[in-house]
Amino acid sequence: MSDKKETIHWKIEGMTCANCALTISNYLKKQGAAQIQVNPVSNELICEISSDESFKTQLKKGIGQLGYRVQQELDTTRSISDKEPMNQYLIYLLCCAPFTLLLLLHMFHEWLNMHWLMNPYVQLGLSVPVYSIGMYYFGRSAVVSLRNGMPNMNVLITIGATAAFSYSLYGTLIGQGAEYLFYETAATIITLVFLGNYLEDASIQHTQRALKKLAKSQKVMANMIAFDDKHEEQIFQVENTALRVGDLLLIKSGEQVPADCKILWGDATVNEGIITGESLPITKKQKDTLIGGSLLQDGTVKAQVTAAAKDSALANIVNLVKQAQGEKPPVQQMADKISAVFVPVVLGIALITFLANWFVLHQFTEALMRSIAVLVIACPCAMGLATPAAIAVGLGRAARNGVLFRNAKSLELFKNIKQAVFDKTGTLTTGKFTLAGFQIQANSLSEAAFKSLVYSLERYSNHPIAVCIAGEWKTKEEYRWAEIEEVKGLGMRAKDQEGNEYIAGSYAAAAAFTTDSSHNVYVLKNNQLLGWVDVKDELREESSHIIQYLKARGIKTVLLSGDRKEKCRVIAEQLGIDEVMAEKRPEEKLKIIEELNQAMPTAMIGDGINDAPALARATIGISLSEASQIAVQTADVVLMNHGLKNLPLSLGLGRHTYITIRQNLFWAFFYNIIAIPIAAFGFLTPTFGALVMGMSDVVLAINSVRLFVKKVT
Secondary structure: OOOOOOEEEEEEEOOOOOOHHHHHHHHHHOOOOOEEEEOOOOOOEEEEEOOOHHHHHHHHHHHOOOOOOEEEEEEOOOOOOOOOOOHHHHHHHHHHHHHHHHHHHHHHHHOOHHHHOHHHHHHHHHHHHHHHHHHHHHHHHHHHHHHHHHOOOOHHHHHHHHHHHHHHHHHHHHOOOHOOOHHHHHHHHHHHHHHHHHHHHHHHHOOOHHHHHHHHOOOOOEEEEEEEOOOOOEEEHHHHHHHOOEEEEEEEEOOOOOEEEEEEOEEEEEEEEEHHHOOOOOOEEEEEEEEEEOEEEEEOOEEEEOOHHHHHHHHHHHHHHHHHHHHOOHHHHHHHHHHHHHHHHHHHHHHHHHHHHHHHHHOHHHHHHHHHHHHHHHOHHHHHHHHHHHHHHHHHHHOOOOOOEEEOOHHHHHHOOOOEOOOOOHHEEEEOEEEEEEEOOOOOOOHHHHHHHHHHHHOOOOHHHHHHHHHHHHOOOOOEEEEEEEEEEEEEEEEOOOOOOOEEHOOOOOOOOOOOOOOOEEEEEOEEEEEEEEEEEOOOOOOHHHHHHHHHHHHEEEEOOOOOOOHHHHHHHHOOOEEOOOOOOOOHHHHHHHHHHOOOOOEEEOHHHHHHHHHHHHEEEEEEOOOOOOHHHOOOOOOOOOOOHHHHHHHHHHHHHHHHHHHHHHHHHHHHHHHHHHOHHHHHHHHHHHHHHHHHHHHHHHHHHHHOOOOOO
């Protein structure tokens, strides 16, 4: 077997409940798979396995032997078809319903003058097709689940329907069919469960609508630019899935951007709402990037592809949301443990119900009907779907509004957050600096040489201040370095060919040479101060509102920055931040976050390279989409709308998704605790029990769907 690993993404057919997902997950663990996520809501499997093709074939065969089927290998660049196949439960329902309705008419045979319906052999003929379809679906699944040692709810349906059908068949064969006519019970159980499954499936798929909308936006036609033998420009259309890095595109007004790309010519007004949740259009010009899936509202541009469709920002968002939907937060663990033993417990209760009623009532038929009612009214699915349904909606709404959760655990952890720690530059401020001034020490360098030196150092950094300076002082007369590195919390450090050491960094680098800590960047050569550079930054317009929102909800706010105390205090006073911790290096930030976490659950909001360790260590790390790549990759939550405005939404969705999960779990447990005793004491028929069981999951799905419109901020 190959040591090389790859991540597979498969669509699984035949999963009907959380037990199915657990069965597949356990099988994959035994086969050595890692990072396993089986989503019973979307019927998708994501895991890490050996890249050996024969091993993949073996896994598919093994999943097939469990009673499921790998329907397709999903490609992130494929959109969900506009014309989806008919729901399998609806097909079974339409096949069973006519026969079941005829069987139910026997209860009105005198009024309808249809006495022939009372003939046991007529009822047998009508029930056989329904029972056969039911056993083809429920029976096969039940047998496989029993063979795997993880009985699912189809075991209950199969036993209940088979008991009613067999009892009626026995009466028919011994010539006492009139006293044993329960064919309609068997048929109705099967038909109503198909109805319930269809309604549940339709409701659950509705929870995926936000993700489907994103996925549908991935596959579009692109105007590709090519050149013929005469070097004349030719335009032809291709699917964006065929685009590769470096391809040239023509994108016109009103068209969807087919892939992540950089503008080479032209400018345009772009709506990035599908990615960021921000409906206001933004202006893009030469050298700006366009996100695949966004809409060019006005203008025409020529652009170069920077990422293939499968690696685009939109594809990554869809993948991350799908992975997060497949995860289980801690609150689901108890429900999973109960679900694993639920079916055997219900079988035991049904047996006790049968024996107790038979000995007490001395009526075999009544005892059998009550035990069947117990079997068909019990619903382990509700416990298994309580969390996935709510998470699917919560993450879907978040993605639609420009909030990307990397894992489902973050949704639950938000409920505990008691304090929020903010970085300053690029988080509370815009991070778009402008030069405010500079000063060169006497007899050190000329102005041109000083600017060239600072540019040569800062051009290698992604820090917003460095980007600002490098952009303003760009020159061809740059220094050539023998070595250069960015030191977190300090700045840029380099050596030239002669061994001279240069630094462009914070006050920490120059503290031994000056007591003036009021400047942004200090420039040194061989431990001699050459000069300094000042820049100015603006607060984000939403920063004040965000701080007040958090304080109104009892969340303590902290400013944690590597910047100077004076500047941090001014900003804290402007915004009303509770506590200031300034002039902190990355390792100090990390230690502070560890201490704050021990005191109370803490959210860290940052955007720079020096924030990455603290983001990883916080209870929840939150990053902005324009942050450094390492900060985005480290964070649990990414705000995609170029600012903090969706921070209240992410907090609110986290809390309300957890509330919805608790409501769903309460309903699942409450329903089973109440429904099973009612059935055992004969207060409802098996037919009504099957209907109620089907509706229980629908109630759960509807409660989850409320998250789409529920006010969470």
